[in-house]
Amino acid sequence: MSQSFRTYNRLWADVQLELSHLLSEEQPAEPPRPEKDRVVFFQRLAMLYVRYIRVFRQLEKAYDLMVHPQKRRVIRALLDAVIGRVLELKNDMVENEFSEYHYLDDILHDLKLSPADLEIPIPRYFRDESSEEVQEQKAMLTDILKMVEVIKNPDALLSKRMSQDEAIKFIQVAERARQRRLRTKLMEESRKINSMYKTKELEKADIELAVICIQKVWRGYIQRKRTRIIREEEMIFLGMSMDPKYQVLCPSEVTAQTIEACTRVTQEAHEEAYQKAVVAVTQQLREIEGPDMSKCMKDQIRQWFIECRNSTGVFPDYPDEEDGGSALIFAEMTPQQLMEEIAAKEEEDSNNKPEGKEKNKEQGKKDKGKNVEEEEEAGLRMLPSAFVSDLELGHKTFVDFWQNRDESQNFSQKHDVELIKEEKRKVVEAEIRLQVDEQLRQELAEWKLSVDKDKGSKTNTKKKKGDKSGKKKKKEKDLTADRTLQSLCQELVEQGLLKQANNVRLQEYLGDYSYLGTTLRQNDIEPMPSLSDVRQILSLYAVLPLGSQVVHEKAPLIKAILLAGPAGVGKKMLVHAVCQETGATLFDLSPMNTAGKYPGKNGLAMMLHMVFKVARLLQPSVIWVDDAEKMFYKKVPKEEKELDPKRLKKDLPKSLKLIKGEDRVLIIGTTKDPLSADIKSLCKMYSKIILIPRPDYGSRYILWKELIKNQGGKVTKALDLSSLTKISDGYTPGQMVQVIQSVVTKRRIQQQASRPLIAAEFVSPLAKIDPVFQDEEEDLKNWYAKTPLGKKRIKAATGKEEEEAATKGKDANKKKKK
Known part of the structure; x- marks a missing residue:
């Protein structure tokens, strides 16, 4: 076991080394100049993308099988940041190449990698490591689904009782049929044997000919068998076929699987021990170090009161809890500077709106000036990243603490108590600071009343005015505020809007890598993606953001995806696979499923409100819209007019706008006939359109x-x-x-x-x-060419986009000269 721990520690160290090289390339000492050549820029993006995927795969492996709970937390934060950076680079590649599918054969060849190294892994913790509250909600939902299924189909679970006579009759019928089949088989065999003995008596010459014939057949059979064996051995020797002994699990593989199972048990035990230690250490810090912390804080804050009184002549205003409370006092500032900063904040809060507009105008002028400067230096640049800072922090944590740490004594890889104390001491200090702030805020008010009555009253009135001037944000109306989550789930299940996802995995969506994509594009031929490319896209756009809250909040937000392709290519399977990989709740808002349910405008509003409310509470969630083209029909067929398939056309896009970065809710539409829909409305609803072709x-x-x-x-x-x-x-x-x-x-x-x-x-x-x-x-291909991304791709392929960019640059220069 200790050998495997050292292996994963070494793997982590290797990943950190590669990550340091990537960070140095992404943030060089001098900012790189904009790249004018689109092909060169894409190659740089693609190289970073492939290298980050390699880091992602190695980090996921280290996190999955490492047992030290505190190391796993550091790796987990780093893993989320790497996933986010991969998604950012993918977004940059799409914006640069104007295609959802990219072919990286040349980069794989340069790095000497196989297509399997480019596969996006699905981290196990997406499903296994959910909080107790989420697990309880999922268990509640499972119980409701089972209960409603029993109510709808009570006969399916009830075993039909049968009398003894009926059971004997069934057994007799089955036994007579079996005996009849055996008797028929015996009759056929005896008929064949009798026909063999009915032949005439053979002469000696005929016997010799028969023997020679038998020998020819036998020797031919033996020789063909030997030749086949020799050919199989040759193919095995050349590496063209697999040796049969390797097709069965060898003892070393069985041992490895056993060790992996033991490692997971050890992980759970160490995690449980770590959680108990966190609670115990936190309580211990509160009891032992808490009183000293409180006394020290009070003395420091009172000393600050006196210093401010001596330097400014009045007692200071106590910082608000929103600004950090007394933590703001201990910043490296003099009392005079701190007073000035607080006064400046109050002035900013009390500013009128026209002043703010003037500032915005001035800022707009500055921005225009910046845009002119940027236009002068035209070129392609990488978009700013929200995850590089997290990667730097994770790398710094590893270098400062874990890289040279001696763990020779920690043979079992259990948690470090001193580390927990350092971490939880800050938490306890923040808790005590809140209590101290409440007490000393009252104490300061008493001091002001007794010493600076007039000045104290003025400051209080200012604060009240500032509070009144602030406008309250409008809150969304909760139409089901008086109902519990369980009752809402039960109603949605009964109406068929909340369903159980099928047990399929994304890896079961089989497909081979597209080996000719780069070659075809070099010859100005747009290749059709393979099923493997489709699986990769769903991993990036759906599974990874839904699986991690941190990634979903910071990564490029994708609210809706449309899967377009002929019937039978696996669109429905992909929707269910996304739910299974992330543990997401599945809602069905297909036009045919919602027909006749919740009639009227109020009913429609209530249905959407319930679905999106439960989807947020049970996140991650997937809202599936099958036959998405029916919602945006150009002309509704006569046979479907009564079903009103376009009833969600206006309200569903409005609900889509309410999805924010913290809501792990994804709408996935599937369509096999997108040509019958209004393409503008369809593209406005779905930001990502994925074309699924026939398999190659x-x-x-x-x-x-x-x-x-x-x-x-x-x-x-x-x-x-x-x-x-x-x-x-x-x-x-x-x-x-x-x-x-x-x-x-x-x-x-x-x-x-x-x-x-x-x-x-x-x-x-x-x-x-x-x-x-x-x-x-x-x-389908021609229809996709009319989508926004398809149009950009055609322009880029024909070179029209570069011409448009050049003309825009000339017009901007002319305006500047004028």
Whole structure:
């Protein structure tokens, strides 16, 4: 165990070294000049992106299997910052290349990495490390879902009682059928044997010919078998196929899995011990060091009162709790400076609005001047980062404390009590400071009344006026303030608006890496993304922000995503996978699901209010809108007019605007026919539109192989997967699953030993299904080209954007000369 701890400590140290190199590149001594070449700028962004993903993968591994609770907290903060930086770089890449999909084959080749190294890992703590309150809410929701399911389908859980006579009758029928099948099989075998003995008597020459024939067949069979074995050994030697002994878990792998399970148990034990130690140490600090802290603070604050009185002639105003209370007193300032600062703040608060407008105008003029200077020095720059400071802080913590720390005595990797004391001493000090502030604020008021009555009254009136002048912010009306969370959840479940997500993982969305993307773009051909690219995009835009509160608050905010693609490409599966990976609550606001529910304007407002209120309380949450195009129909079909699919067209975008950075709520729309919707309204609602294509050859090969195995089939050499992949061009993963389920039945699985699966068995079921034709995919591609990002991509590909930027720069220079 100690060896594994040293391994993860070494891994952490290596990550910190790589992170220091990245930080030095991102924040050089001299700020870099704007880059004019868009390709060079994108290469720099992409290189940073790939390197940060490598850091992300290593940090996630170290955090997942390290058992020291205090080290894990430092790594966790660093991991959140790295995730946020990856999302920022992804946003910069999209803004630069005007495409959601990027192809980094050349960078992987330069760094000697494989496509697997570019895979975005899903941290385990997204689901495993939730607070007790969240766990209780999830348990409550699970109970409600089960209860409503029992009420709706009571017969499904009740076992039907059967009398003894009926049971005997069923057994007799099944046994007679079994005996009949056996008797039929025996009759067929005896008929074959009898036909063999009915042949005529053979002469000696015929016997010799028969023997020679048998020998030919036998020797041919033996030689083919030997040749096959030699060929398999050669393929194994060349590394073209896997050795069968490695397909079964070896003892070392079993041992590694056992150690990993023990490590997780140790993690839980150490975490529990750490939480108990935190409570005990905090209480101990309150009891032992608390009185001394309180006395010391009071003496210092009283001394400050006297010094201010001696230097200014009056007692000072006690700093407000919002400004930091008495903590503001101990800043490195003289009493006179502190008084001036407090007076300046009061003047700022009491300023009139026109003055503020004048300042804004002056500031606007300054900003215009800055814009002119920026236009003079045209070029591409990286957007400011909200996570680099967190990365620097995490790196500094590691260097200052953990890098050279001697832990030879901490064999079991338990928590350090002294570290807890240092950390919680500040918390206890802040608690005591609040109490001291309340007491001394009253004491100061008494001193003012007794010594400076007139001056004290004036200052009090000023504060009151300042308080009255401040306007109160309007609060949103809570239409369900008198209802509990449980009652709201129960109503939404009964109405079918809150659902249980299917148990699928994002890694089950199979697809191969796109190896020709860079080559096609270099030849001015826009490639269609692979299913692996789609999985990566969902990880970045949905899973990572929803999984971490810190990342969601600071990273580029994505409120709504639209998944567009033909039927059967896995849009619904991706929605459920996002919920499973993050532990999110699933709400269904599809037009067909909300039809007839909560009628009228008031009912619609109540429905949206309940959904978004519960989504915020049970965050992370995913609001799913299936058939999203129906909400923005150009023309509603006659058969759907009664359902009123456009009833949420105005109100849902308004509710979307209320989602803030602290609300981990994501709207995911899915559509298979986006051409029937108004593209402007659809793009205004969904900030990110992800096009999901038909699977390419590599993805289809992996899908056939893995789906057949998951169904219970065996992929042998008799099954020509390459030919099956080739003839299934245009078929979606959903159609492939349908074909496999019809072919690989329970009876067929039992027959595999004597009759292995072949490609011909899958051809006839495939022929009965219509594939997604090239024309349909081209229509989707042309529709995507009309979206805002698609238009920018076309302009960038044709060079029109650079011309527009150049003309804008010339016009700005002309205005400046005038």
